[in-house]
Amino acid sequence: TLVYPPAAAVQTFTRVQVSTISVAWAHNNNPEDVTDYDVVLTTGVSYPNGFQGNVSISTTPQGTNPAAELTGLEPDTTYFLFIQGVNNNNVGSGFAALGSTSTLALAPSNVLITEVFLSSMTISWSTVTSQGYLAQASSTNFTGGVVRSSSTPDSSLPALTVDNLDSNTTYYVRVGAYNWNSVPNYALGGSSSTLSNPVTGAQFAGVFVSSVAVTWIPLPPDPPAASSATAKGYRVQASTEPGFVT
CATH class of the missing domain: 2.60.40.10 (Immunoglobulins)
Structure with missing residues (x-):
């Protein structure tokens, strides 16, 4: 039959x-x-x-x-x-x-964190044939929590900046290449920490023949403050050039 x-x-x-x-x-x-x-x-x-x-x-x-x-x-x-x-x-x-x-697009290669700021990171990659890219950052390595994202439909664009990150926080990043169904195929790109908040109240406390003393208002300790509001330490630099131009 x-x-x-x-x-x-x-x-x-x-x-x-x-x-x-x-x-x-x-x-x-x-x-x-x-x-x-x-x-x-x-x-x-x-x-x-x-x-x-x-x-x-x-x-x-x-x-x-x-x-x-x-x-x-x-x-x-x-x-x-x-x-x-x-x-x-x-x-x-x-x-x-x-x-x-x-079908999925090939995952991007050479995913790198190229610039780190107080509340953002720039991520770069080698482009592939795709319908655009999705760059993401997660402080929990994508196992929960808030994931920050930035996307583009431009398949030739090799970098994006992810904004709205917490300061002094380690973020893991990944980049996905979109297919025709807008489904990303991800490649991981390692991790880095955003910059700490700048100190305030910095001033000269003493000037000597070959040294100077500097004081500032320290950032709050962790705990009780959130780690994003603190710092791991401080670095003091002195330069004869305004803006530390070399």
């Missing part, structure tokens, strides 16, 4: 990676123990077609929850899914269109 075209599952695309997509579908009343399936991912909006980039597999009977994994896909590429059921006489039901998704 002829078979029915497959139907969409509750979740069609169960796993999406850079070059691999796992798919699922409903058997649509086809016999679970004898129905084979032809599964195709194509960049075309209809199928059959003659596109060279098509990726297809033929499955054996898949039981109650038919599924397949297709490999060898291109990164950051939108693929359309077509599946047909096949009976014992190798007669197909005709391909059913079951949606589309995009």
Whole structure:
């Protein structure tokens, strides 16, 4: 007997990676123990077609929850899914269109913290083929808490600045490259601490032949103050040039 075209599952695309997509579908009343399936991912909006980039597999009977994994896909590429059921006489039901998704873009490389300020960090990376980037900073290494972000749709931009950070706080950073579905593929970029708050009330307390004494109002101790309001110590410098120009 002829078979029915497959139907969409509750979740069609169960796993999406850079070059691999796992798919699922409903058997649509086809016999679970004898129905084979032809599964195709194509960049075309209809199928059959003659596109060279098509990726297809033929499955054996898949039981109650038919599924397949297709490999060898291109990164950051939108693929359309077509599946047909096949009976014992190798007669197909005709391909059913079951949606589309995009593979992940390659993750950026060489992610680095290049500048650190009181409440911001600049992060750079080597660009990849993508639909933009998302740069993030987290004081908990992305295991909870507040994540600060900055994004761009410009795939050629090699750096972003993440603002609204706490002072004197260690932040871990990552950068994700967006695919066509605006899903980022992240690369980690290490960690660094923002600058401490500047001291106030600095003044000369004494001037001598070969030295000077300087005093200032210290930052509050930790505890009881939050670590972001404190400092790990102080450095005093003297220069004959205004602004310490060398």
